[in-house]
Amino acid sequence: MAKAVHTMIRVFDEDKAVDFYKRALGLNVSSRFDFDDFTLVFLQNPETDFELELTVNKGQEAPYNQGDAYGHLAFTVDDLDAEHTRFESENLAPAKKFEMSLPDGTSARGFFVTDPDGYKIEMIERGGRFL
Amino acid sequence: MAKAVHTMIRVFDEDKAVDFYKRALGLNVSSRFDFDDFTLVFLQNPETDFELELTVNKGQEAPYNQGDAYGHLAFTVDDLDAEHTRFESENLAPAKKFEMSLPDGTSARGFFVTDPDGYKIEMIERGGRFL
Numbered sequence: 001m002a003k004a005v006h007t008m009i010r011v012f013d014e015d016k017a018v019d020f021y022k023r024a025l026g027l028n029v030s031s032r033f034d035f036d037d038f039t040l041v042f043l044q045n046p047e048t049d050f051e052l053e054l055t056v057n058k059g060q061e062a063p064y065n066q067g068d069a070y071g072h073l074a075f076t077v078d079d080l081d082a083e084h085t086r087f088e089s090e091n092l093a094p095a096k097k098f099e100m101s102l103p104d105g106t107s108a109r110g111f112f113v114t115d116p117d118g119y120k121i122e123m124i125e126r127g128g129r130f131l
Numbered sequence: 132m133a134k135a136v137h138t139m140i141r142v143f144d145e146d147k148a149v150d151f152y153k154r155a156l157g158l159n160v161s162s163r164f165d166f167d168d169f170t171l172v173f174l175q176n177p178e179t180d181f182e183l184e185l186t187v188n189k190g191q192e193a194p195y196n197q198g199d200a201y202g203h204l205a206f207t208v209d210d211l212d213a214e215h216t217r218f219e220s221e222n223l224a225p226a227k228k229f230e231m232s233l234p235d236g237t238s239a240r241g242f243f244v245t246d247p248d249g250y251k252i253e254m255i256e257r258g259g260r261f262l
Contacts, residue, residue, distance in 0.1 A: 001176055001208075002156045002157060002178065002207070002254070003179050004178070004181045004183070004204060004206055005205050005206060005207050006204075007203070007204050008202030008203050008204075009200065010199070010200050024133075025133045026132050026133060030260075031260060033234050045132055045133065045134075046132065047133065050135045050181045053205070055202055064199050064200035065198040066201075067195065067196040067199075068141070068195050068196050069196060069250070070140055070197075070198070071138070071139030071141055071184070071186060072139050073135060073138050074135070074136050074137045074138070074184070075133035075134055075135055075136060076134050077133050083133075102164050103164050103165060104162070119201075123133070124136070129173075130136060131136070
C-alpha cells in the first residue's frame with residue numbers, strides 16, 4: 001500500500017530555509033542532490049521518517065506565489081508554551097497561541113509560524129488525536 | 132522534539148477529494164469535524180500515522196489558486212508499474228512514468244498524478260533512500 005514519505009515545497013533561498021527548519025523544528029539535511037538546474041534538499045529529524053523536500057530552482061529570480069490552496073505542515077510538541085517561548089527567543093515570530101474546541105469534545109492548542117518563503121507551519125500540543 | 136503529523140490542503144469539493152484519495156492511495160477518513168463555516172477531514176492509511184488534512188470552507192465559491200510555490204506530497208509503493216496500470220484502470224489519469232538518476236549513483240522511478248483540486252501527488256517505487 002502507498003506510504004506517505006515526504007512533501008515538497010519550492011524555496012527561493014536554500015540557506016534561509018535550511019536555517020529556519022533547523023532552528024524551528026530540529027530538521028537536519030538527510031540528503032542534498034545538486035543538479036545543473038536545481039537542487040533537492042531532504043530534511044528530517046529523529047521523530048519520524050517523513051521528510052520535507054526543498055526544491056531550489058537555480059534560475060528562479062523572484063519569490064514564489066503561494067496562492068491560496070495549500071495550507072500548512074503540522075508538527076506536534078510536548079510542551080507548547082515552552083516551544084512558543086523558544087520560538088520567540090529565536091526570533092522566529094510565532095503567531096499568538098490558539099485553543100480550538102473539536103466537535104468530539106476534545107480540544108487542541110497550537111500556534112502558527114511562517115517560514116522564509118511564506119509557508120505556514122502549525123505547531124500542536126501533543127494530546128487527544130494529535131500524537 | 133517536533134514530529135511531523137499532517138499536511139493540510141484546502142479542497143473545493145469534499146466528496147471528489149475523499150473519493151480520489153481513497154481510490155488512489157487507500158486513504159480513509161480517520162476524523163471528520165464539522166464546524167459552522169468549514170469542515171476538517173483527516174485521511175490516513177495503515178502504512179503511517181502521518182495524515183492528510185482536507186479543509187473544506189463552506190463559503191468557497193470557486194476553486195482555489197494553486198500558485199507555483201507548493202510542490203507535491205509523495206508516496207512510495209512496492210510495484211510502480213502495477214500501480215500505474217491500476218491508476219489508468221481507475222481513470223486517475225497518471226502522467227508518464229519517469230526515471231531519475233541521483234548524484235549519489237542511485238536512481239528513482241516514479242510518476243505524478245493530479246488530484247481534483249490540482250495538487251500534485253508523486254508516486255515513487257520503494258528502493259534506495261525512498262522506503
